[in-house]
Amino acid sequence: MxxxxxxxxxxxxxxxxxxxxxxxxxxxxxxxxxxxxxxxxxxxxxxxxxxxxxGRVVVEEPPDTQMIVVDLLSIDEDAPPGDHGRPRGILGNALIGHQVDSSEASASTYSFAMSALSGR
Structure with missing residues (x-):
C-alpha cells in the first residue's frame, strides 16, 4: 500500500x-x-x-505491523512431490530464507496452518 x-x-x-x-x-x-x-x-x-x-464509519489507516503476511495465491500447487507447495515469487523466497535475528526476540508465538480443499 x-x-x-x-x-x-x-x-x-x-x-x-x-x-x-x-x-x-x-x-x-x-x-x-x-x-x-x-x-x-x-x-x-x-x-x-x-x-x-x-461506509457509515470512516476507516482509518491501520497501524504498522510486524506480522509476515503470506501470499496464499502464490502457492505453487504444481510443485514436485516433496516440495510441499512452497510459496513462489519474491515473497515466497523471502519467507523460505527468513531467519529471525535473536535481537528481534518477541513474546509472540508464530504458527501457520494451511488446508487444501478440492471438489469431489
Whole structure:
C-alpha cells in the first residue's frame, strides 16, 4: 500500500471491465488489515466491520505491523512431490530464507496452518 499499488489486489478481470473505485478498494484493504491485527484488542468488532464496509464509519489507516503476511495465491500447487507447495515469487523466497535475528526476540508465538480443499 505504501508503494501506491493498491489496485494490484484486484482481479484483473474486474479491472478490465472497469467500474472499480480505488477508494472502495482502499477501504476494503484497510478493513482487512484492521481485522488481521496481531493483538485481538486492536481488531474491530463484527458490527464495526459491517459499518466500515457499508461506509457509515470512516476507516482509518491501520497501524504498522510486524506480522509476515503470506501470499496464499502464490502457492505453487504444481510443485514436485516433496516440495510441499512452497510459496513462489519474491515473497515466497523471502519467507523460505527468513531467519529471525535473536535481537528481534518477541513474546509472540508464530504458527501457520494451511488446508487444501478440492471438489469431489
Amino acid at each position: 505504501r508503494e501506491g499499488k493498491i489496485m494490484e489486489v484486484v482481479d484483473n478481470r474486474l479491472v478490465d471491465n472497469g467500474g472499480i473505485d480505488e477508494k472502495e478498494v482502499k477501504r476494503l484493504v484497510y478493513v482487512a488489515l484492521w481485522c488481521i491485527q496481531e493483538k485481538a484488542r486492536m481488531r474491530p468488532s463484527m458490527g464495526l466491520v459491517v459499518e466500515m464496509l457499508e
